[in-house]
Amino acid sequence: MKLTSLLIVLLISSCGKKANEVDSVQRPKDISASHFSQNPIKLKSEKSKSLCSVNEFSDSQRNLNLSLFLRGEEVIEERYFSGLLDQLFVRDVGANIISQSYKGKSTVYKYVSTDDVVTMETEDLASSSPISICPDQINFEKGSLESAALNITYYISKASRKIIELLPTVKIPPVTVEVTPLIKKSISIIVKDQVVWSFEAFETDNAYYMPGHNSITFLPHSEEFRKEGMTASFWEIPMVSAHEYGHHVFETLHGSSSTGSGLKNCFGKFGMIKTETEGEKRTVSIDDILISLNEGFADLISFYTLENNERGLKGVPCLQTNRDVGSRNFADGSPKVFTSIRMSQIFAEKHIPGSENCDVPNMQNPHIVGAIFAHGVDRLLAISTDTKDQRLAIVLEWLNEMKKRSVNMLNQTPKEYLRDSFKLFVETTASKTDGKVDEAECVVAREIYPGIDGYLHDCRPLF
Ligand SMILES: [Zn+2]
Numbered sequence: 001m002k003l004t005s006l007l008i009v010l011l012i013s014s015c016g017k018k019a020n021e022v023d024s025v026q027r028p029k030d031i032s033a034s035h036f037s038q039n040p041i042k043l044k045s046e047k048s049k050s051l052c053s054v055n056e057f058s059d060s061q062r063n064l065n066l067s068l069f070l071r072g073e074e075v076i077e078e079r080y081f082s083g084l085l086d087q088l089f090v091r092d093v094g095a096n097i098i099s100q101s102y103k104g105k106s107t108v109y110k111y112v113s114t115d116d117v118v119t120m121e122t123e124d125l126a127s128s129s130p131i132s133i134c135p136d137q138i139n140f141e142k143g144s145l146e147s148a149a150l151n152i153t154y155y156i157s158k159a160s161r162k163i164i165e166l167l168p169t170v171k172i173p174p175v176t177v178e179v180t181p182l183i184k185k186s187i188s189i190i191v192k193d194q195v196v197w198s199f200e201a202f203e204t205d206n207a208y209y210m211p212g213h214n215s216i217t218f219l220p221h222s223e224e225f226r227k228e229g230m231t232a233s234f235w236e237i238p239m240v241s242a243h244e245y246g247h248h249v250f251e252t253l254h255g256s257s258s259t260g261s262g263l264k265n266c267f268g269k270f271g272m273i274k275t276e277t278e279g280e281k282r283t284v285s286i287d288d289i290l291i292s293l294n295e296g297f298a299d300l301i302s303f304y305t306l307e308n309n310e311r312g313l314k315g316v317p318c319l320q321t322n323r324d325v326g327s328r329n330f331a332d333g334s335p336k337v338f339t340s341i342r343m344s345q346i347f348a349e350k351h352i353p354g355s356e357n358c359d360v361p362n363m364q365n366p367h368i369v370g371a372i373f374a375h376g377v378d379r380l381l382a383i384s385t386d387t388k389d390q391r392l393a394i395v396l397e398w399l400n401e402m403k404k405r406s407v408n409m410l411n412q413t414p415k416e417y418l419r420d421s422f423k424l425f426v427e428t429t430a431s432k433t434d435g436k437v438d439e440a441e442c443v444v445a446r447e448i449y450p451g452i453d454g455y456l457h458d459c460r461p462l463f
Helices: 003-013 144-164 225-229 238-254 286-305 341-344 366-384 388-409 414-432 439-448
Strands: 061-070 073-082 096-103 105-115 116-127 174-181 184-190 194-204 207-210 217-218
Touching: 003 061, 061 144, 073 144, 096 144, 144 174, 144 217, 144 238, 144 286, 207 238, 217 238, 238 286, 238 388, 286 366, 286 388, 286 414, 366 388, 366 414, 366 439, 388 414, 414 439
Parallel strands: 096 174, 105 184, 174 217
Antiparallel strands: 061 073, 105 116, 184 194, 207 217
8 A cells, every 4th residue: 555545544534633744654444433434323403493483582591401411421401591592593692602503514525546646525515504493492302403502502602701701801713613514534545547445434423623713513423432332422521512612722822733723623532543553653743742732721621611510521431530630540540640651652752552542541642641731730720729710710821821932942852842831830820829839839740740840940859
C-alpha cells in the first residue's frame, strides 16, 4: 500500500491534529469500528410544526422535562429554560450563545486515489434545518432530535452563562449545534484501473468542536457502540456538552493551535487515530501538548460550570474515572500524576499501542494527559479556594496568562512547554489568592509533577 493512499485514511479520521501534520502511517485494515459504522442510529423528529397549537412562545421561560443520564442512571428531570426558547427555535434569545441548533444534515466525502493521485469530492445529500419545538409541549421523547437539542442547549448555555459572568468583557462568539448529522466517508484506492481497496462508513460515536466553524457536532451513536455497553447517548451526559463548549472558550481566549487553526477537538478516545506503525518515529510538538491542555481545560470547564450532581460520569464506560476531574486515579488505580516514567511515555519516540484501551491509561492519548493536568489543577485549587466560581476564574486567568506568554513559549521544547504551563498554573493560583506559593501548594504541585518545585520560586526543593 502506497503512503499517499494510507495518508488519506488518516486525514479523514484524524481528530485534534491538523491534516498536514499527520505523521504516522496506518494500514486501512486497522480502522476502528468504534467511530465509523455502517449502522448509525438515526434520531427522529418528534412532530411537525403544523401540529403545534401555537406557533410562537409567549415568553422564553419554561419548565421542560429532559431525558438525561445522571448519577449512573437514565432519568427524566425538569429544568428551567430561562431565555433559551426563541420564537420556536431551540437557542437562546438573541442567539448570543447558540446561534442555531440544526438537524438533518447528510454529507458524503468521497476520496479517490488513482495511481497515487488523490481527489476529494463532497456531496450534500441533505442540508441542515433549524430544530424547533412546539410551545405547548413539555415532554420530549427520549432519543428524539428535539430532546437531544434541548439537552445540549441547556448545558452549553449553563457553561456559557457562568463564563460570561466571570469574563464580562470578553466577547465569546455564538456556536452552532449540529445534532446527529450523517457524515459518510467513502474511500477508493485504484491502482492500474483496479479498485484495490475501498471503504464506506458513517462517522459515529463522538462529539466534536470545530474551531474554524464555531460549531459543535454530536454524531449519531452506532448499533455496535450500544452493544459494547454505551447505553447513554453523549447528549444525555451534561459533561460532554459543557466540555465541547470548553474547547470553544479555549479557542476564543487562546487559540487551539500555536500556528493556526486546528481541525477538530474530539470528545473522547473514540476520536483518536490509531497509531500502529512500522518503525515510524513519533515526535511530540508544542501543538500536541496544547491539545492535551485544551482537553484538560475543557474537562475543567464542565467540572466547574455544572452542578455537582450533574457533572459526574458515573456509569459511563471508559470515562467514569479516567475523565472525572475529581478522581485521583485512572481506571487501573494508578494516580493521575506526571511521574518521570509517564513523562518519558508522553514524549517517547516509540508509539505505545492501545490508545483506545479504557482500562489502562495511555500517556500518548491527549485526553489522558489532559486528565492529569485537570486533576492536578483541581487539587491545587482545593487548597487555596472555597468555591467553584473562584476555581473557574483562576483557570480562565491561567489561559489568559498562557496567551500572553504564547510567543515566548514557542521557543521552548515541548517538554519545557508542559512543565511551564503547569508552573504557570501554580503561579497564577498564588497571584490570585494570597500572593505566594505556600508549603501546602508546593507539596501538591510536587506530587502532581515531581521536580516542578525546583522551578517554583517559593518552593524549597526536596533533596
Ligand atoms: Zn475534547
